[in-house]
Amino acid sequence: SALLEQFLRDRERTGLAPATINQLRSHIMSAYNEAKRFGRLVIPNPASDVRRRRLLKRKPDYLKPEEVLPVLAALESKNQPLFAAAIYTGLRKGELFALQRRDVDLERRMITVRRSHTRETTKGGRVDVIPIAAELVPFLEHAIKTSPSKLVFPNADGSMRREDFDLASIL
Numbered sequence: 001s002a003l004l005e006q007f008l009r010d011r012e013r014t015g016l017a018p019a020t021i022n023q024l025r026s027h028i029m030s031a032y033n034e035a036k037r038f039g040r041l042v043i044p045n046p047a048s049d050v051r052r053r054r055l056l057k058r059k060p061d062y063l064k065p066e067e068v069l070p071v072l073a074a075l076e077s078k079n080q081p082l083f084a085a086a087i088y089t090g091l092r093k094g095e096l097f098a099l100q101r102r103d104v105d106l107e108r109r110m111i112t113v114r115r116s117h118t119r120e121t122t123k124g125g126r127v128d129v130i131p132i133a134a135e136l137v138p139f140l141e142h143a144i145k146t147s148p149s150k151l152v153f154p155n156a157d158g159s160m161r162r163e164d165f166d167l168a169s170i171l
Helices: 004-014 018-038 065-074 080-089 093-098 133-146
Strands: 112-113 128-133
Touching: 004 018, 018 112, 065 080, 080 133
Parallel strands: none
Antiparallel strands: 112 128
């Protein structure tokens, strides 16, 4: 354990982040556990006694109001409604992909969030109602009008987008 702790401290001094140090510790712990499982090791896992590094939570970085429209304008028009909804509502990707027309009440300006991808509930396991910002209304109107299915943001064929759909690469 002392040798492993020293090894990790040496890596910290080279500038590795705490999360990376924790990953190294985890890989070493896994290797020892596998060796033990195959009967190659009979001593306790030395990584068990090595402390995990504390991770500092970073302050999230949000778009400023004046940055929203330029970001949306830089996207292809077919992607603008989805990203506008993400920006103005804060919905998770799976919640956006599973959003149905009946969940969007443009008259009352409310979205009911009740499902995520193939699950019949959200990640939090509850139904939420969130307001629709005035800036989002035209994007939602367009998405609903052009959608070939009951989903607000489907694939071109009307099916739900896959969970591994990479929004970051589009952005």
